[in-house]
């Protein structure tokens with residue numbers, strides 16, 4: 001048997017949490033497929049990665065970049081084909097290099113009253129946060145199963161714990177979807193003894209460009225992307241179903257579970273209004 005290269009496929013890798021995942025998996029010896037909309041940003045990440053490689057030139061690692069709008073079905077299909085081409089699926093053998101990790105991290109939010117945010121933006125949010133994540137999971141799961149194993153991490157949010165998120169209604173709903181989808185699929189994979197494991201990452205606020213893109217004016221203090229990703233990688237190693245970085249967010253999760261929706265939603269509303 002030849003020596004297989006370990007590959008991680010990371011969406012949203014041009015910025016914030018996804019970018020940090022790229023650095024961490026690269027430092028762990030993985031070759032990378034990095035995906036986001038913006039080629040220039042991906043190239044900048046690649047430059048940083050290559051600088052890190054100079055410290056360990058003996059490592060044979062590859063970096064492939066794919067720029068694609070993961071909210072658009074045509075782009076999603078093209079992305080999936082490109083990934084399959086990278087892994088030369090048509091020549092698949094036992095020794096083929098196939099992805100061991102899929103991090104579905106691409107996503108965005110928007111703050112404001114429902115009718116103040118354009119329908120196009122909200123539709124795109126559903127498409128990227130939900131449709132893109134589901135599509136790539138659907139396409140990659142059989143490949144990982146054929147390869148004999150792998151790990152999928154779906155980046156949801158603490159927003160997914162709450163029964164509703166006024167002033168960020170669509171974003172909260174997309175993240176509830178991601179959490180529910182991941183929990184359901186995790187059980188299916190367990191019951192069929194799949195070699196692929198899946199987890200959800202549910203961070204609270206993380207200091208990344210996310211808030212600026214979401215039009216958040218008064219951001220709550222967040223943790224660093226480094227801390228978030230450390231918790232994520234540790235959670236994946238322990239095969240946790242839901243990974244929640246930080247004690248404050250764990251407390252919020254507990255609150256959302258035990259308090260009635262009619263008490264929780266006004267509290268969320270109060271917090272969200274501060275962001276506008």
Ligand SMILES: NC(=O)c1ccc[n+]([C@@H]2O[C@H](COP(=O)([O-])OP(=O)(O)OC[C@H]3O[C@@H](n4cnc5c(N)ncnc54)[C@H](OP(=O)(O)O)[C@@H]3O)[C@@H](O)[C@H]2O)c1
Nearest residue numbers: 012014015016017036037038070106107157205206208210
């Ligand atoms: N930051 C937080 O407070 C926080 C908290 C909980 C959960 N999250 C979740 O964490 C994930 C990453 O967010 P982040 O904080 O790292 O924000 P970020 O720095 O804004 O990164 C978002 C990433 O998603 C990519 N992306 C957005 N729309 C895309 C599209 N249509 N097609 C392809 N890629 C697209 C971006 O690529 P381009 O730059 O090329 O557009 C970028 O790489 C998101 O799913 C977010 O919901 C964030």
